[in-house]
Amino acid sequence: MRCPxxxxxxxxxxxxxxxDDAAAIRRRRVCPDCGGRFTTFERVQLRELTVLKRSGKRVPFDRDxxxxxxxxxxxxxxxxxxxxxxxVSGITRQLESSGEAEITSETIGEAVxxxxxxxxxxxxxxxxxVYKNFREASDFKALLGTLGDAAILPVEDESAAEIVPLRPKRIPRPHS
Structure with missing residues (x-):
């Protein structure tokens, strides 16, 4: 391995x-030329994956x-x-063990x-x-509906839901 x-x-x-997660090997390295020390991580890669993007372009899968x-x-x-x-490791393992050498970006997005x-x-x-390219507030509302009732806090008083900007009080100056 080249010295950085x-x-x-x-x-x-x-x-x-x-x-820490036993999914990689941590190696401490030293360069005999400059004496620099650095760390590398070695991970198991089951297969080379290619990502098929929405545009039709194919790029190598990048775990980083x-x-x-x-x-x-x-x-x-x-x-x-x-x-x-x-x-990240779970999603990567899931994609590598799918048996496919080429995965769509949609598959990765859904897994994430x-x-x-x-x-x-x-x-x-x-x-x-970002993934679904939301354009308006109704898109958020529809997504929040899929999270279930626990994710949405109930508002007891409708007037409490109204946002009122705070303005500093004006304190009159004494006239001298």
Whole structure:
């Protein structure tokens, strides 16, 4: 493996151990040329997957892109990083074990939505709004209806649902 610092052609493995979720091997490496140290992760890949996009274009499956997309949907949400990693690994394993060498982007999107629905409702709605290209509020309303009654908080008083902007009170200045 090339050194990321000096691009030296050979690096030495100093330490190997399973990662936290045991789905990858974490390797600590050192470059004999510059002395730089870095970490790599080795994962099992059952098969090379190709993604068929809506435009008809074919691109190689990118696990990192999947992880970034899920990360964007989960930004600032109280979800542990190991749960995110398990979701990404589960979706990747599901796609690789499907038996197909070519998968549609719709299949990946549906798998992500299904995983996010069980993980975090807000992230599910965020991802769905981009994935399904929502154009108006009624699209959100229809999606929220699929989450069930627990996801929608009841409003006891209709007037409480109205949003009223707050304005600072004007305090009269004393005249001198």
């Amino acid at each position: 610092y000096c691009s030296g052609p050979d690096t030495q493995v100093k330490d190997s151990r399973p990662s 892109k999947l992880q970034r997309s899920i990360g964007v949907a989960l930004r600032k949400r109280p979800v542990a990083p190991d749960r995110i990693e398990r979701l 939505m299904e995983g996010l629905k069980g993980l975090d409702d807000v992230a599910y709605v965020r991802f769905a709004s």
